[in-house]
Amino acid sequence: MKLKLAFGPHSPSMGCSEVSDSRSASVLTEVMITNTATHQPQRLKMEKEMKKLLVLGVGNTLLMDEGIGVHAVHDLLKEQWSEAIDFIDGGTFTQDIFYLFQEYEKVLVLDIVRAGKAPGTMYDLREDDLRKDEKQPLSLHDIDLLDSLDMAALKGNKPELFFLGIEPATIDWGMELTPALQERYPDFLSVIRKKIARLMEE
Numbered sequence: 001m002k003l004k005l006a007f008g009p010h011s012p013s014m015g016c017s018e019v020s021d022s023r024s025a026s027v028l029t030e031v032m033i034t035n036t037a038t039h040q041p042q043r044l045k046m047e048k049e050m051k052k053l054l055v056l057g058v059g060n061t062l063l064m065d066e067g068i069g070v071h072a073v074h075d076l077l078k079e080q081w082s083e084a085i086d087f088i089d090g091g092t093f094t095q096d097i098f099y100l101f102q103e104y105e106k107v108l109v110l111d112i113v114r115a116g117k118a119p120g121t122m123y124d125l126r127e128d129d130l131r132k133d134e135k136q137p138l139s140l141h142d143i144d145l146l147d148s149l150d151m152a153a154l155k156g157n158k159p160e161l162f163f164l165g166i167e168p169a170t171i172d173w174g175m176e177l178t179p180a181l182q183e184r185y186p187d188f189l190s191v192i193r194k195k196i197a198r199l200m201e202e
Contacts, residue, residue: 052084053199054104054159055192058111058145060092065119065168065181069110072185072192082200098148099155106160106199109145110192113165120167120184122191127161162199164192 057073060066073087081087086104090097101107113123130146145161152158166188169180177185 050157051086051104052082052106053086053196054100054107055085055087055196056090056097056107056109057088058090058092058109061175062173063171064174064176065178066112066171068112068166068168068177068181068185068188071177072110072189075189076192081196084200085196098151101148101152101159102155102157104159106162108162108164108192108195108199111163111165112168112171115167117167119169119178119180120187122184122188123163123165123167124191124195125163125165127163130161130163162195164188164195 055073055076057069057071059069061070070089070091073089077087088097088100113125115121115123127146127149149158149161166181166184169178176182181188
C-alpha cells in the first residue's frame, strides 16, 4: 500500500503503453528500448500483477469542503492496509490519470456530491448511478472520471468503479472543512473503511 500523487499527462508513467489480459489479473506493459547492436527501437513486454483496489481521493483542498476526498486519502494512509491497495491523491486531475486505471481491478472514488440534501449526507454509488440517473447531478470530477474509464477501456482494462461521496455545506476559499463536515468526517472515514473491507472480500 502506498500513496501516489497524480500530476497529470506529464507523469513519467505516460511513457508506457499498457494492455491488459482479461484472462488474468495482470497487465502487459510495452516499453520502447533501443537495441544496442542495431540501434533500432524495440518493444519490450513486461507482465506485472494487477492490484486489487485503488482508493482515489478527488477534490481541491483550497475550497473548503471540496477537498474532503483528498483529506480522507491522506488520513487513511496513516493506517495499516494490505499491499493490494493503493491510495492516490488525485487532486483535480481526474481525466489525466486514466493510465493508472490499467493497474487495478477496482477503483473507489472519494469526493463530494451536491444533490441538494443536508450537509454531511453520504452517498454510495456505482458507475451506472452516475451514467443513468438523470436526477443525480454530475460534477466536473464525475464527468472526468467517466471519461477516464472510457479511455481505460480503450487501453484494455476498465476497472469497476465505486463512489463514496458526501454532501458539502460550503465550497469557497479556505483550507479547512466547514463545521458541519468536520462533525461528519469521522463517520465518513468509518464508512470508507467498511467499503474497502467489502471490496477486498468480493
